[in-house]
Amino acid sequence: MSDFPLFELSEEHQAIREAVRAVCDAKVAPYAAAVDEEVRYPQEAADALLAADFHAPHVPEEYGGAGADALATCLVIEEVARACVSSSLIPAVNKLGSLPVMLAGSEELKKRYLSKLAAGEGGFSYCLSEPDAGSDAGGMKTRAVRDGDDWVLNGVKRWITNAEVSEYYTVMAVTDAEKGTRGGITAFVVEKSDEGVSFGAKEKKLGIKGSPTREVYLDNVRIPADRMIGEEGEGFSIAMRTLDHTRVTIAAQAVGVAQGALDYALGYAKERRQFGKPISSFQGMEFLLADMGMKVEAARQLTYAAAGRSERGDDDLTFFGASAKCFASDVAMEVTTNAVQVLGGYGYTSDYPVERMMRDAKITQIYEGTNQVQRIVMARQLLAGVQSEL
Missing domain, CATH: 2.40.110.10 (Butyryl-CoA Dehydrogenase, subunit A, domain 2)
Incomplete structure (x- = not known):
């Protein structure tokens, strides 16, 4: 059995989630709609994440970074994506771009570039x-x-x-x-x-x-x-090894946007009244919300299990990275689409955030390997017998 926390976050990981959420609630979420509408870089989020050392949390302490493990890095990306998916690409892409240096670079290369990344001198x-x-x-x-x-x-x-x-x-x-x-x-x-x-x-x-x-x-x-x-x-081997790890961060991003959409849909369903009562009291709505919550949590647990394998470098990381990314992104697309349905006509307008979340969620099914490619990867791993039990 692994000693890596799969089903319950440690106090340290819970504290990281709370800290990131506080930063996002104050300095990321308030600008998310404007960033989308104005098609501009989320500078407010970039500044806030840098100030809190969440812009590249994966960089080891020896190079001036926060030294976050794979799960902690996923928590950062998940929480930022819950508020603004565009902003979550700051820590996600900083890891994607620099991980090849961490995995295979010379010590001199690591000192030169990881130190600059940690110090905020460039993404x-x-x-x-x-x-x-x-x-x-x-x-x-x-x-x-x-x-x-x-x-x-x-x-x-x-x-x-x-x-x-x-x-x-x-x-x-x-x-x-x-x-x-x-x-x-x-x-x-x-x-x-x-x-x-x-x-x-x-x-x-x-x-x-x-x-x-x-x-x-x-x-x-x-x-x-x-x-x-x-x-x-x-190079190609390094590229593929990198994606094995970073597909887990895309899964975290997908979980984050799905959770953000679910949160908003739940609040709306409790407040919106039709036929004299909250729409949350109708069984059809209850079933819809239940499925959304169930799938978000399933995606989260698979993502955290994959993060554990990323941290340890397990032999079955390729399978778990592909499956977490594929499943979580499919869930994100379904949940954000259903959140729009919960809001009805209002959900279809930019006055409410769920239509932005639905548009943002779509890319998680495409980048860092389409979900069709992920299924090929998973099938080959299964046929090769490399998947292990939890």
């Missing part, structure tokens, strides 16, 4: 996808060519979260086309200030409008060889 984004390489990440065309003591990168990365806002980028590039994903892709740290780095226009998205998504252009970007993450040819 970290992740550059894997390309215009013709989405689910098939191995089809990337970005190239890195060795030139003396440097590497020169050329290519285009697409769907890059917080692009241009972030100062640092983990970039996957082909270094040996003949080897493909088995030794032909290498990971690098690219800085926003590097000559030849530029950005496309912000994507016009259905949701998470406060989190800028842009293309990143690499035009003869010359970087020193010591910015390579791990060894040459390890």
Whole structure:
């Protein structure tokens, strides 16, 4: 049996949840609607999260970070997403972008970049996808060519979260086309200030409008060889190992937005009166709310179980990361849609937050691997016999 808390949070984890919720209630939630409507970066949230050391809680203490474990990091992301999904992408993407450095970077690379991230000197984004390489990440065309003591990168990365806002980028590039994903892709740290780095226009998205998504252009970007993450040819393996861990954070994000929608729907159902009584007293509504609550809690428990495996690096993390992300995001889409239904016509208007939550929830079924890909991953893990019992 594991000693990692799966079914009851420790006092420390409960305190983290309460602290993050207090910050979000005061300095994130009040701006969520404006951030969405104005399609602007949630600077108020960014400032508040940085001040509370919640902007990149996963960074180890030895590099100046909070040293939060995988579950604590999930709690931060869950609580921020409950208030504003766009804002939750600050801690989520900072982990996604910097985790390759944590997993495979040299000690010098860790000290240089994790310390800067912890100090708030710049966020970290992740550059894997390309215009013709989405689910098939191995089809990337970005190239890195060795030139003396440097590497020169050329290519285009697409769907890059917080692009241009972030100062640092983990970039996957082909270094040996003949080897493909088995030794032909290498990971690098690219800085926003590097000559030849530029950005496309912000994507016009259905949701998470406060989190800028842009293309990143690499035009003869010359970087020193010591910015390579791990060894040459390890990039694809590093990318996949990273996603095993960070899919758990997307699950936490999905749980958060689902909980936010459920909270609002419950309050509304108790106050809204029709036929002389609260709509919460009608059995049809009770059943709807019950299903919403049941599924949110099931998603939460699966997410926390996956967080435990992420912290320990268990052999079945790949299965649990994929299943938590897939299940929680499907639940988020269902629960936020049902929250709109609870509010009826009001839920369909931007005067109430549930329509924003529904739009924001959709992306959790798509990014960091579509849920169709997650089901492929889970099936292969099951067939290989790597899933273990709780």
